[in-house]
Amino acid sequence: NAGKSQHNEDQACCEVVFVEQRPSPRGWLSSREGFYFHYWALFDGHAGSGAAVMASERLHLHICEAGSAEPNQVSSTEDHGEVPNDAVPRFHLEKAVSHESLVIGAIENAFKHMDDQIERERASQHLPGGCCALAAIYLMGKFYVANAGDSRAIIIRNGEIIPMSREFTPETERQRLQFLALLRPELLGKEFTHLEFPRRIQPKELGKKMLYRDQNMNGWAYKKIEEDDLKFPLIFGEGKKARMMATIGVTRGLGDHDLKVFSSNIHIKPFLSCFPEVRVYDLTQYEHCPDDVLVLGTDGLWDVTNDKEVAGVVMEVLMSYEPNDPCRYTMVAQELVVRSRGVLKERGWRLANDKLGSGDDISVFVIPLGGPGNYT
């Protein structure tokens, strides 16, 4: 906790979760009893810790729920009803659905159900604000890393950095946000334009030519400035200062159902998506040594310590412990937090090189991929 808020707005959860299998032919596993998955997650709250606290207590339960087989479902690949009269096979042209994509779908829907629960209970449970969510699920030899927001996950394998997530910000999601605003202009409440310009346009520039980007463009081109272009742009600012509707710097996450543009009745939520991007890493495809790890961190870490520096700290700290010492991963996580925080001086938090340290809450998981113990 950086001291900017009384309660830590970063929250975390780490669990081994048992999924009880309901009798059905199409669960994640054919076993009737059930199965386990391992789970780690970070929640970076904003405008209060409420949403982050609730998500840290419940998201894994929603994943558990989504992962147990649905009763009364129609088998999608096996024919176990009567055969119809027509000559073509009943399930002609059926698409094969992999086990992996069922797990991904279950995680995606669990995020949605979590978001719905926050919406339902936000008044009674006092849950203002929202949170970014980053979760890693280990199941049957694979890591599923689900990210909604600006936290980040990387794997460090034999010194190599493998990104396991990408950040969702007004800049990275520009085209999705512009597309939505173009198709549903009423969501902008006459205050914003969905077009992007390199800077605010001044009224006296009406009729002149200006560079712009629309939702279907990656490059910039010229247009004649019209009245509508004088509105505030949907996306404005660069890097950490980029904001959607001048309000929020992340474009995915849980909660924020009451968030509006300042002194207006324009809701942010239709643009904020609760759906994560899920990346899969197949542990069985590679040999892993005890120094290979998956690192999850909130933006408090990544804002001041880049991927390469994190990999450096991981290697440096792990080297100073015996390979079979289970504490070594905890020590890496602590060292990453301490180095990114720095020391409180007169001019704020400072790093060893006197650069500005992170003024944000910082949370880190360091998960061994080839260390002592295993997840089965």
Next chain:
Amino acid sequence: NAGKSQHNEDQACCEVVFVEQRPSPRGWLSSREGFYFHYWALFDGHAGSGAAVMASERLHLHICEAGSAEPNQVSSTEDHGEVPNDAVPRFHLEKAVSHESLVIGAIENAFKHMDDQIERERASQHLPGGCCALAAIYLMGKFYVANAGDSRAIIIRNGEIIPMSREFTPETERQRLQFLALLRPELLGKEFTHLEFPRRIQPKELGKKMLYRDQNMNGWAYKKIEEDDLKFPLIFGEGKKARMMATIGVTRGLGDHDLKVFSSNIHIKPFLSCFPEVRVYDLTQYEHCPDDVLVLGTDGLWDVTNDKEVAGVVMEVLMSYEPNDPCRYTMVAQELVVRSRGVLKERGWRLANDKLGSGDDISVFVIPLGGPGNYT
């Protein structure tokens, strides 16, 4: 031409284009006279060759037009008006726009202007149907490869394959199409559902559970089947047989302004995008030998000959000619066409291995990256 149509529905263009610079501080180049770019493009027509023929004659002119500096524009990075009264810099927080992204924007808009021209002139010029478009532009040390459709470009450098495009089909663009259909359901004319299912659902399955994917999902999850889910899916079929609204197998391209779902009044065009994806390859970043090439091909080539096989033919043919023989690249292109076509036997076109040859028109450009001559 495969013989399936009287006129070749594949069309091509190869030009050195001079862009006359209008006096302005912000063209692609500061030179007042102008500059050249090199241009190669393939157009794979469907439902007639009209759109492909027109695009092959005009697209480069639209790029030329978009690339010449606009008169009377507002400089976006230089301040050459009077300084306003307020204390902050006039162009505070201005985003820097690179030369590269101006070229990309010009190409993107040229595709749009080309599409608009086909729309305007389709009646008078008899331009039924549409076409996929793949264009490579060489300008100031960089290749810009713009693709709208299912043609493909690859670079072969020192035996390594570097993809320079991706195909736009109902499967690869599923989420964009579903998002549009979700936000504008009236475009589906009550005939289609934007959800994806692994197969058609039967009326008697109402109320049961079925796997589905929505626009914000990559995985599959279960839902209870409702009345709406019995409609025909927006995207149906797999691989080369995948269709949008049971009508078309590509989701980007030029033309098709009159295309409707069979025996209905539902227009395809709102879903078909004319905007290309532009990828950039910086020639100056690598050393190139005479065997390094950029290959552009319509799907007639790629359907039967994959990237690796194409790279094999390139190496095999180039080896049999002197490195400074300019004919060697033409011979590669011819060989690629001949091998993908095969020989007409009783059971259709057959390849050397007796597999089915391409029944489609085939067009190939083989462009040397480090051979004799240069583009400056």
